[in-house]
Amino acid sequence: MSKSNLEWQQDSTQNQKPPLSLQNVYVNYGTRKGNVQAVRGVTLDLYAGESLALIGESGSGKTTLGLSIVRLLASTAKVEPGTIIYRRDQREVDVLKLSTSELRQFRWRDCAMVFQSALNAFNPVLRVWDQVLDTAQAHGWSDRTAVRERFLDLLKFVQLDPTRVINAYPHELSGGMRQRTLLAISLLLEPQILILDEPTTALDILTQRTIIGLLRRLKEEQHFTMIFISHDLAIAAELADRVATMYAGRIVEIGKTYDLFYQPRHPYTLGLIRAVPTVLGGFEELFSIPGSPPDLVNLPSGCKFHPRCSFATDKCKQQEPELEEVGERHFTACWHWQDVEKELELHPIRRGAAKHDALAQTTVEVR
Amino acid sequence: MVPIIELKNVSKFFGHGKERVTAVDSISLAVEPGEIVCLVGESGCGKSTTGRMAAGLLPVSAGQVLFDGKDIAQMNRDELQTYRRAVQIVHQDPYASLNPTQTIRDIITAPLLHHKKVKDRTHAEKRARELLEIVDLTPVHDFMDKYPHQLSGGQRQRVSVARALTVEPKFIVADEAVSMVDVSIRVSLLNMLSRLKNEFDVTFLFITHDLALAKYFAWQGRIVVMYLGRMVEEGPTPRLITDARHPYTQALLAAVPEADPELAQHKRQIELRGAEIPSLLHLPLGCTFHPRCPYIVEGQCDVHVPRLEAIREGGSVACPVRKDESIQLVV
Ligand SMILES: Nc1ncnc2c1ncn2[C@@H]1O[C@H](COP(=O)(O)OP(=O)(O)OP(=O)(O)O)[C@@H](O)[C@H]1O
Numbered sequence: 001m002s003k004s005n006l007e008w009q010q011d012s013t014q015n016q017k018p019p020l021s022l023q024n025v026y027v028n029y030g031t032r033k034g035n036v037q038a039v040r041g042v043t044l045d046l047y048a049g050e051s052l053a054l055i056g057e058s059g060s061g062k063t064t065l066g067l068s069i070v071r072l073l074a075s076t077a078k079v080e081p082g083t084i085i086y087r088r089d090q091r092e093v094d095v096l097k098l099s100t101s102e103l104r105q106f107r108w109r110d111c112a113m114v115f116q117s118a119l120n121a122f123n124p125v126l127r128v129w130d131q132v133l134d135t136a137q138a139h140g141w142s143d144r145t146a147v148r149e150r151f152l153d154l155l156k157f158v159q160l161d162p163t164r165v166i167n168a169y170p171h172e173l174s175g176g177m178r179q180r181t182l183l184a185i186s187l188l189l190e191p192q193i194l195i196l197d198e199p200t201t202a203l204d205i206l207t208q209r210t211i212i213g214l215l216r217r218l219k220e221e222q223h224f225t226m227i228f229i230s231h232d233l234a235i236a237a238e239l240a241d242r243v244a245t246m247y248a249g250r251i252v253e254i255g256k257t258y259d260l261f262y263q264p265r266h267p268y269t270l271g272l273i274r275a276v277p278t279v280l281g282g283f284e285e286l287f288s289i290p291g292s293p294p295d296l297v298n299l300p301s302g303c304k305f306h307p308r309c310s311f312a313t314d315k316c317k318q319q320e321p322e323l324e325e326v327g328e329r330h331f332t333a334c335w336h337w338q339d340v341e342k343e344l345e346l347h348p349i350r351r352g353a354a355k356h357d358a359l360a361q362t363t364v365e366v367r
Numbered sequence: 368m369v370p371i372i373e374l375k376n377v378s379k380f381f382g383h384g385k386e387r388v389t390a391v392d393s394i395s396l397a398v399e400p401g402e403i404v405c406l407v408g409e410s411g412c413g414k415s416t417t418g419r420m421a422a423g424l425l426p427v428s429a430g431q432v433l434f435d436g437k438d439i440a441q442m443n444r445d446e447l448q449t450y451r452r453a454v455q456i457v458h459q460d461p462y463a464s465l466n467p468t469q470t471i472r473d474i475i476t477a478p479l480l481h482h483k484k485v486k487d488r489t490h491a492e493k494r495a496r497e498l499l500e501i502v503d504l505t506p507v508h509d510f511m512d513k514y515p516h517q518l519s520g521g522q523r524q525r526v527s528v529a530r531a532l533t534v535e536p537k538f539i540v541a542d543e544a545v546s547m548v549d550v551s552i553r554v555s556l557l558n559m560l561s562r563l564k565n566e567f568d569v570t571f572l573f574i575t576h577d578l579a580l581a582k583y584f585a586w587q588g589r590i591v592v593m594y595l596g597r598m599v600e601e602g603p604t605p606r607l608i609t610d611a612r613h614p615y616t617q618a619l620l621a622a623v624p625e626a627d628p629e630l631a632q633h634k635r636q637i638e639l640r641g642a643e644i645p646s647l648l649h650l651p652l653g654c655t656f657h658p659r660c661p662y663i664v665e666g667q668c669d670v671h672v673p674r675l676e677a678i679r680e681g682g683s684v685a686c687p688v689r690k691d692e693s694i695q696l697v698v
């Protein structure tokens with residue numbers, strides 16, 4: 001799998017164009033209560049070999065954005081306006097204009113998505129092997145022996161017992177095994193881009209670590225281009241090169257992982273970081289964000305975060321800020337990002353590892 | 368001090384014959400009044416079963432549950448009623464436990480009137496307002512006439528806490544009470560619970576699979592780690608987090624994804640010998656962690672069930688091999 005991927009890597013560094021570019025993408029769901037504005041004007045470039053984490057709370061539009069890239073949105077959803085450009089081998093297509101048959105090819109070969117709920121992604125009455133074969137054949141890969149060999153290799157890669165899994169029905173596998181099987185299937189056709197929606201949510205801690213380990217190997221050894229979608233900041237901290245924070249359907253901040261975690265410029269990103277404890281790394285006081293997430297049918301005026309924001313002024317109530325460059329490859333949509341910067345000078349964000357050492361020493365002294 | 372709740376060699380079996388499993392295996396745990404004890408461990412290790420037995424919602428298969436020093440199996444009706452009221456459970460999914468056809472007003476006033484905690488409707492109304500205030504559902508008048516489905520997950524969880532408070536409990540089992548709530552509001556729920564502990568002398572058994580939450584909530588208290596129905600380690604939270612001794616506790620701490628890139632980079636990786644958690648139907652002999660443990664001593668760990676032994680640094684560890692060995696988890 002690495003070969004074609006690496007070749008692609010070189011191509012893209014030569015012509016520098018990102019494999020995926022989203023331009024001003026909007027997604028609405030028509031519901032009885034009204035129009036749910038799930039994604040509102042997302043512009044995003046995904047570069048070859050990078051892993052990007054999309055973080056944000058429940059309902060912020062992360063899954064919707066992922067689904068819009070692979071065109072698997074519910075029929076009630078409308079993508080308008082917006083363009084999603086996909087590039088591979090000098091080829092350039094607008095994903096939103098692909099025909100049904102082109103889409104089928106695109107979904108597994110070019111861009112594969114691993115879903116939030118691993119169980120629903122399987123057909124419950126088919127053994128794993130039959131599903132794999134179906135997927136392969138639908139893409140014109142009919143050499144059963146070759147498919148089987150490759151899939152067995154992939155199962156080994158995701159640290160599963162190949163002979164056991166290949167003949168199993170989905171319900172015979174634990175949640176962690178299903179998630180890993182799904183990851184193996186998604187790699188079958190060597191996609192250029194992998195989108196993983198909540199890859200570790202609802203799994204036990206030790207299983208989460210196994211999955212994180214696997215994704216790290218995909219990233220570091222095979223230089224896969226990946227998007228991780230998660231409400232869990234830890235996934236971003238563990239795996240991402242770049243992080244994008246979503247709030248009310250918008251990317252409100254995007255930047256390199258270290259910048260986002262230690263030098264955030266958006267009050268919402270800062271709020272999330274200050275609300276989440278670490279396990280190791282000392283005892284830290286935590287703060288919650290007041291209020292609750294917005295109603296996507298009746299969004300607040302101006303900056304959608306203003307009702308919960310401690311930096312908000314009248315301007316925030318009236319005008320919605322656009323993403324603005326605040327550092328190297330670091331963008332924030334906040335009128336008052338400089339105030340956030342000042343706030344962080346006064347109260348810097350922990351450096352986890354250093355704190356932990358200090359704490360360990362104090363407990364030794366206390367003894 | 369007399370523990371408010373004490374479990375003495377409590378076990379729970381489910382099923383019969385070949386299907387019989389030991390979901391909780393001989394747990395002993397005493398919770399002092401005002402203490403915060405946190406039960407952690409992976410899915411299926413017996414946390415909820417233990418919590419339900421402590422709250423008297425599930426009969427024990429063996430052992431005793433003591434409330435204020437008295438065995439609940441020996442209690443008369445009045446004593447049992449006192450115990451039942453004094454101990455309340457708050458569940459993970461408040462939606463399932465709140466009646467969707469009742470307004471918040473009804474949900475809170477009904478138990479007040481039923482348990483004769485107030486004279487009449489007017490007093491019930493007044494008390495309901497106070498309780499909603501305590502759980503930070505303010506302004507109260509915005510919430511009284513709403514139905515559960517009109518509230519967010521975090522707000523519903525506050526309602527179920529307010530409802531638990533109607534009977535003036537002394538002991539609350541909070542079973543994954545904040546796990547389903549968005550991160551941005553989780554902390555305020557936790558802080559609200561801490562306040563109840565301080566202002567209303569409520570003692571907490573806090574159940575969670577999230578070690579970071581356990582650490583934050585129980586920093587002044589104790590963490591108990593369970594694996595396959597047994598207690599494997601227990602101790603004051605700061606000790607347990609910075610100087611865990613049981614190989615399973617260490618593996619958990621090392622495995623937890625950290626919301627801090629620096630820490631994520633510097634965490635030690637612990638390789639276990641086996642990835643899959645054994646089924647309760649086929650429990651390994653001896654220490655049930657031995658098939659996965661990197662420190663196994665053959666002929667010992669796979670034969671003898673380790674007992675919890677106290678360690679000098681605080682708490683106790685069920686691993687004679689490693690109980691006196693510290694390791695660094697941040698490198
Ligand atoms: N099929 C649908 N019909 C109507 N509304 C929908 C549909 N799918 C999602 N939504 C709404 O769109 C918004 C964004 O949902 P989405 O699933 O993208 O959020 P998310 O960030 O992935 O959240 P979570 O963390 O809960 O998975 C939510 O308000 C959701 O209720």
Ligand SMILES: Nc1ncnc2c1ncn2[C@@H]1O[C@H](COP(=O)(O)OP(=O)(O)OP(=O)(O)O)[C@@H](O)[C@H]1O
Pocket residue numbers: 381382390408409410411412413414415416417576647
């Ligand atoms: N009523 C029951 N009948 C049969 N088995 C049960 C019953 N309740 C629990 N069990 C089993 O007992 C074991 C312990 O379950 P318990 O719910 O206490 O675990 P837990 O630690 O709370 O897990 P989780 O983190 O998933 O909530 C599990 O194997 C479970 O399947």
Ligand code: SF4
Pocket residue numbers: 266267268303304305306307309310311312313316321333334335336337
């Ligand atoms: S624009 Fe205003 S309301 Fe929005 S995040 Fe910035 S300060 Fe807060």
Ligand SMILES: [Mg+2]
Pocket residue numbers: 062063064116197
């Ligand atoms: Mg989602």
Ligand SMILES: [Mg+2]
Pocket residue numbers: 414415416542
């Ligand atoms: Mg449970």
